[in-house]
Amino acid sequence: xxxxxxxxxxxxxxxxxxxxxxxxxxxxxxxxxxxxxxxxxxxxxxxxxxxxxxxxxxxxxxxxxxxxxxxxxxxxxxxxxxxxxxxxxxxxxxxxxxxxxxxxxxxxxxxxxxxxxxxxxxxxxxxxxxxxxxxxxxxxxxxxxxxxxxxxxxxxxxxxxxxxxxxxxxxxxxxxxxxxxxxxxxxxxxxxxxxxxxxxxxxxxxxxxxxxxxxxxxxxxxxxxxxxxxxxxxxxxxxxxxxxxxxxxxxxxxxxxxxxxxxxxxxxxxxxxxxxxxxxxxxxxxxxxxxxxxxxxxxxxxxxxxxxxxxxxxxxxxxxxxxxxxxxxxxxxxxxxxxxxxxxxxxxxxxxxxxxxxxxxxxxxxxxxxxxxxxxxxxxxxxxxxxxxxxxxxxxxxxxxxxxxxxxxxxxxxxxxxxxxxxxxxxxxxxxxxxxxxxxxxxxxxxx
Ligand SMILES: Nc1nc2c(ncn2[C@@H]2O[C@H](COP(=O)(O)OP(=O)(O)OP(=O)(O)O)[C@@H](O)[C@H]2O)c(=O)[nH]1
Ligand SMILES: [Mg+2]
Numbered sequence: 001x002x003x004x005x006x007x008x009x010x011x012x013x014x015x016x017x018x019x020x021x022x023x024x025x026x027x028x029x030x031x032x033x034x035x036x037x038x039x040x041x042x043x044x045x046x047x048x049x050x051x052x053x054x055x056x057x058x059x060x061x062x063x064x065x066x067x068x069x070x071x072x073x074x075x076x077x078x079x080x081x082x083x084x085x086x087x088x089x090x091x092x093x094x095x096x097x098x099x100x101x102x103x104x105x106x107x108x109x110x111x112x113x114x115x116x117x118x119x120x121x122x123x124x125x126x127x128x129x130x131x132x133x134x135x136x137x138x139x140x141x142x143x144x145x146x147x148x149x150x151x152x153x154x155x156x157x158x159x160x161x162x163x164x165x166x167x168x169x170x171x172x173x174x175x176x177x178x179x180x181x182x183x184x185x186x187x188x189x190x191x192x193x194x195x196x197x198x199x200x201x202x203x204x205x206x207x208x209x210x211x212x213x214x215x216x217x218x219x220x221x222x223x224x225x226x227x228x229x230x231x232x233x234x235x236x237x238x239x240x241x242x243x244x245x246x247x248x249x250x251x252x253x254x255x256x257x258x259x260x261x262x263x264x265x266x267x268x269x270x271x272x273x274x275x276x277x278x279x280x281x282x283x284x285x286x287x288x289x290x291x292x293x294x295x296x297x298x299x300x301x302x303x304x305x306x307x308x309x310x311x312x313x314x315x316x317x318x319x320x321x322x323x324x325x326x327x328x329x330x331x332x333x334x335x336x337x338x339x340x341x342x343x344x345x346x347x348x349x350x351x352x353x354x355x356x357x358x359x360x361x362x363x364x365x366x367x368x369x370x371x372x373x374x375x376x377x378x379x380x381x382x383x384x385x386x387x388x389x390x391x392x393x394x395x396x397x398x399x400x401x402x403x404x405x406x407x408x409x410x411x412x413x414x415x416x417x418x419x420x421x422x423x424x425x426x427x428x429x430x431x432x433x434x435x436x437x438x439x440x441x442x443x444x445x446x447x448x
Pocket of ligand 1: 015227228229230231232234235245247248249250251252253254255274275276277330331332333334352353354355356
C-alpha cells in the first residue's frame with residue numbers, strides 16, 4: 001500500500017481583518033518542518049509559549065509572535081499542531097499566508113481541523129456537533145446546550161446504553177449456544193429484558209427532549225393569530241417597541257407575514273404577525289390567510305388574539321385553542337360587558353390594551369413563562385438534531401422488537417439488538433458515512 005501522508009494544513013483561525021492579535025493554526029506531519037523554517041530554530045518544547053521572530057525564505061522579518069507547539073497526539077487534532085499569535089495586521093496576515101503556501105502547506109477547508117480531531121478519535125460526532133453549535137451560539141440557552149453536548153453529554157448517555165445492549169446480547173447469545181430446554185423463561189422473566197428496559201426507559205425520556213433541543217438550536221417560532229382587527233399588529237409593534245407592522249382601523253390590513261427577531265429567556269425567537277382569519281372573496285387577502293394558517297401549523301407557540309369589544313359568543317376560536325397556547329384578550333380599555341371565553345382546557349390567558357400599551361410587560365412575561373415551561377435547557381442531555389432523533393428512534397424500535405421476541409426466537413432478538421447497536425454507532429459517527437461527515441464539517445468556519 002502506498003504510504004499516504006496527510007497534507008499539512010494551515011488557516012487564520014481568528015476573524016479576518018485588523019485586530020490586536022491574529023491566530024494562525026497549523027496541523028499535520030510537516031508542522032514542525034514549517035516551524036523550523038519560519039523561526040530558524042531546530043527544537044520546540046511542546047506546550048510552552050515562547051516569543052519568536054518569524055522570517056520568510058528571503059530572510060525578511062514577517063513579525064514577532066507568540067508560538068505554541070503541541071505535539072501529536074496531545075493536541076486538538078491529534079497531529080502536530082502549532083498556533084502562531086501574530087499581530088493582527090492585514091499585511092502580516094498576507095505575508096505569513098504566502099510564506100506558509102510556499103512551504104508547501106495547504107489552506108484548511110471549513111471544519112478540517114475538527115474533522116481531523118474526529119478522525120483521530122479526539123471526539124465523537126456528537127461532540128464535534130456540540131463544538132459547531134458552540135461557535136454558532138448567540139444566546140445563553142444555545143450556549144448552555146452546546147457546551148453540554150461538546151462536553152460529551154450525549155456520548156456518556158449512549159455509552160451507557162451500549163453497555164446495557166452488550167449485556168443483553170451476552171445473555172441471549174449464551175442461551176443460543178447452550179440452550180437449556182428444561183428451563184426456558186418466558187419473555188417477561190428473560191434476563192436480557194432488564195437491560196433492554198433500562199435502555200428503552202432512558203431513550204424514551206431523551207426522545208422527549210428532541211423538540212426542545214432542536215428548537216433551541218434553530219430558535220422558536222411564535223405566531224400571533226386571530227380574527228381581523230383584533231389588534232394583532234398593534235401587539236407585535238408593542239412587543240418589539242417599533243412600528244414593524246401597519247396598523248389601521250380597516251379589517252384585513254395585514255396580508256404578508258411580518259416577523260421580528262428577539263431573544264426571550266436566552267432563546268432566539270421569531271415573532272410573527274399574520275393576516276386576520278375570516279372568509280373572504282378578496283384573492284390577495286385569501287392568500288395572506290392561507291399563509292397565516294400554514295405558519296400557525298408550524299408554530300412552537302401560538303398567541304390567539306381576541307377582541308374584547310366584539311361579540312365572541314359564536315366565535316369558533318374556542319376550538320382552535322390548544323393546551324399551552326397563549327390567549328390575549330385585547331382592547332381592555334374599551335372593554336364593556338364581554339366575558340372571557342369559557343373553555344375546558346388550560347391555557348395562559350391575559351387581558352391587555354395593546355393600544356395603550358397596558359400590561360404589555362405582563363404579556364412578555366407570560367410568553368417567557370410559556371417558553372420556560374416548554375423549552376427549558378436543563379442539565380439532562382438533549383437531542384439537538386434530526387440526525388440524533390432518527391438514530392435514537394431507530395434504536396428504540398429495534399429494542400422494542402427484540403424485547404417482544406426474546407424467547408420465541410433469540411436469534412432474531414439478537415439481530416435486533418445488533419441493529420440497535422448499529423444505530424448507536426451512527427449516532428457516534430463510528431459508521432463511515434462520508435456524506436453525513438461532509439455535511440456536518442462543511443458547516444464549520446474555516447480555521448476550526
Ligand atoms: N381601543 C383599542 N384599540 C385597539 C387596541 N389594539 C388595537 N386597536 C385598534 O384596532 C385597530 C386594528 O388594529 P390592528 O393592530 O391593525 O389589528 P389586526 O388584528 O392586526 O388587524 P388585521 O391586520 O386587519 O387582521 C386599529 O385601529 C388599532 O388602533 C386596543 O388595545 N384598544
Ligand atoms: Mg394586522
